């Protein structure tokens with residue numbers, strides 16, 4: 001699109017080129033590719049979609065055009081051997097909506113990169129050196145970083161002229177003091193293998209803590225917030241004056257809260273014990289703690305809706321799973337309250353945090369002495385908007401703020417390329 005400028009009489013109208021204002025956000029998994037195209041003039045979504053089963057049988061692309069009112073999603077099932085084929089198919093769908101990736105209106109491609117280590121504290125324009133550093137971090141993110149790199153390489157092939165920006169899940173947490181980031185293990189071993197707390201879900205914690213300050217009518221520098229990101233993966237963070245000072249995920253996303261399929265905190269000796277008494281090898285224990293633990297390990301389901309339905313039917317395993325989940329959450333609220341000293345808001349986000357009122361109610365129950373109270377009526381309201389669920393004069397605000405990691409990635413990438 002271009003905007004006409006006033007033309008002198010008799011001469012052809014001068015068409016001023018519009019500043020590039022679109023950002024494509026890519027989130028590449030090992031066999032998947034999620035994307036959103038955003039218009040940064042108003043942060044609106046132009047399109048979104050997902051390619052699944054890349055390089056497997058039954059590759060499938062679901063594309064949702066979102067510009068100018070929602071249209072029906074379009075689906076393509078065809079062999080997509082790799083991420084290059086997948087991104088080409090995405091580009092074709094976008095082009096069919098008049099949003100082709102060759103458009104001069106595209107300002108940047110923003111890539112979610114899971115692990116940026118200590119090195120990447122900010123969103124970063126990708127060049128060969130950045131790729132090499134993300135590669136160097138593969139040992140601490142063996143599943144995620146290779147997939148993220150595949151997305152980056154594919155996008156660079158498609159638009160080599162365009163700024164590609166890496167936005168790191170770990171970056172928001174790089175402000176943690178050493179006392180919080182260090183594990184109490186042999187320092188030389190830790191340093192040699194870069195073992196420390198990195199934290200993840202950083203774009204969500206950054207976005208949600210900022211939005212919470214706005215909800216309170218304050219600048220982020222004025223408020224202390226405990227953010228509870230409760231999705232299938234889950235993490236908590238303590239944010240003091242807009243700066244992260246503690247978070248629950250560690251070297252990997254396994255530590256901390258009880259999650260859909262991950263255990264969160266366990267005694268590390270569980271690993272040696274399983275090796276010694278059950279003969280399990282490291283990969284089996286890895287799979288146990290990452291894929292067969294958490295809610296699914298406790299009761300067979302990782303969807304909080306299903307767990308609530310089973311509890312209503314009197315299912316005891318589901319009840320126990322819920323109780324373990326909430327107990328851990330409450331422990332972290334208390335711990336982060338102590339870390340921060342003064343708390344202005346506790347905020348719930350992501351799939352469970354935004355939708356499961358019983359989780360919010362139970363996590364805060366009994367914390368009145370800390371100034372934490374949930375209003376039952378406000379908590380029951382279903383809404384996609386940021387909202388308070390604590391009573392009007394509560395000492396500490398309890399809030400629900402829907403997360404938007406794609407918008408945060410696009411915002412950070414756009415701010416970087418626009419200078």
Ligand code: AMP
Pocket residue numbers: 230231232233260302303304305350351352355356
């Ligand atoms: P996320 O990873 O943020 O997409 O969150 C996914 C999880 O959110 C699911 O596994 C469910 O446990 C939970 N969830 C989604 N919708 C609801 C809902 N309406 N009520 C309770 N839990 C929900």
